[in-house]
Amino acid sequence: MNRTTALKQAAAKQGKPTNFVIFNQTNLTYFTNFAAATALYIPEQGDSTLYVSTVNYEQAKAEAKGVNVELLKRGENLMEKIALQAPGKLGVDSLPIESWRALAKAMGGEEKLEPINGLVRELRSVKDYGEIKFIQEACRIAGIGMQTAKEIIGVGLKEKDAAAEIEYAMRKAGSDGVAFDTIVASGPTSAFPHGSNLERTICDGDFVVVDLGATYKFYRSDCTRTFIASKATEKQARIYDAVKLAHQKAFEKIKPKVSAYDVDEAARRVIEQAGFGEFFVHNLGHGVGLEVHEAPILSPDSKDVLATGNVVTNEPGIYVPGFGGVRIEDTLLVTKNGAENLTIGPCMP
Numbered sequence: 001m002n003r004t005t006a007l008k009q010a011a012a013k014q015g016k017p018t019n020f021v022i023f024n025q026t027n028l029t030y031f032t033n034f035a036a037a038t039a040l041y042i043p044e045q046g047d048s049t050l051y052v053s054t055v056n057y058e059q060a061k062a063e064a065k066g067v068n069v070e071l072l073k074r075g076e077n078l079m080e081k082i083a084l085q086a087p088g089k090l091g092v093d094s095l096p097i098e099s100w101r102a103l104a105k106a107m108g109g110e111e112k113l114e115p116i117n118g119l120v121r122e123l124r125s126v127k128d129y130g131e132i133k134f135i136q137e138a139c140r141i142a143g144i145g146m147q148t149a150k151e152i153i154g155v156g157l158k159e160k161d162a163a164a165e166i167e168y169a170m171r172k173a174g175s176d177g178v179a180f181d182t183i184v185a186s187g188p189t190s191a192f193p194h195g196s197n198l199e200r201t202i203c204d205g206d207f208v209v210v211d212l213g214a215t216y217k218f219y220r221s222d223c224t225r226t227f228i229a230s231k232a233t234e235k236q237a238r239i240y241d242a243v244k245l246a247h248q249k250a251f252e253k254i255k256p257k258v259s260a261y262d263v264d265e266a267a268r269r270v271i272e273q274a275g276f277g278e279f280f281v282h283n284l285g286h287g288v289g290l291e292v293h294e295a296p297i298l299s300p301d302s303k304d305v306l307a308t309g310n311v312v313t314n315e316p317g318i319y320v321p322g323f324g325g326v327r328i329e330d331t332l333l334v335t336k337n338g339a340e341n342l343t344i345g346p347c348m349p
């Protein structure tokens with residue numbers, strides 16, 4: 001089904017307006033396959049209008065799919081243009097508060113606006129065939145990045161140089177760019193989930209957390225492996241094994257209709273039983289698609305329920321301050337009967 005039609009159906013079900021204006025950059029990409037527009041007006045019936053400033057106008061005409069492209073001239077009031085098209089109430093995805101007020105004023109009152117970002121969030125969380133193909137390609141490229149990491153990580157290498165080699169390898173393999181800045185966190189820095197010292201040189205006995213992702217046709221991947229420079233100590237092995245088992249237990253739990261909370265719980269229980277519960281300081285996972293963090297969320301307080309076509313990460317971790325950290329992360333597709341690991345191949349440790 002067409003994505004705007006799906007949005008209208010979802011809105012109608014909840015008694016919300018069935019005409020919309022989309023401002024969020026990622027949502028604009030989702031509906032038009034074009035990333036540099038200003039706004040999209042989706043009427044109840046007929047073609048949508050994509051408003052684009054002069055700098056991106058020609059590109060929008062060449063690349064935007066299934067919409068009328070309209071030039072937004074200098075000095076024109078976008079909110080008034082939208083209000084002229086919108087009868088009655090209008091669904092709006094998201095706006096900074098000042099712009100929200102300007103749109104409300106143009107529409108004749110705040111009661112004319114209805115937030116619909118939740119509907120778009122839900123739609124985007126279930127991927128169609130084309131989206132899955134792009135994510136699979138982003139995952140394949142991430143695998144090449146991780147293979148490179150596996151080959152080069154060792155004593156004497158600077159974190160920054162490792163990141164450069166990994167990102168170069170992914171670019172050469174077809175990445176449109178990184179999904180996020182590559183993390184290479186060694187030794188004590190590996191105890192920070194998003195740590196990356198960059199100037200640090202990897203030392204003997206370090207845990208080295210490598211977290212990377214590629215982008216392919218706007219879609220992303222997310223993958224983490226933890227290496228050990230030289231031989232693991234007994235404590236390091238205990239931490240690593242606990243994370244690995246948690247990762248395995250969570251994977252086994254994933255299938256449609258399962259609460260995202262329960263998947264998080266399956267991993268968290270393993271880590272707690274191993275005595276490291278207080279050091280698992282983040283959620284188990286998150287959706288991946290046009291953004292590297294999107295719905296559904298796999299966390300202790302998540303209200304999301306998994307569905308076929310969700311793409312989620314499974315990334316338990318243990319971070320012992322001053323000692324080091326371990327995280328293992330895959331990007332998974334929720335299938336009819338369970339989950340398919342998209343970050344396989346050279347990515348596996």
Ligand SMILES: [Mn+2]
Pocket residue numbers: 222223313315329
């Ligand atoms: Mn992640």
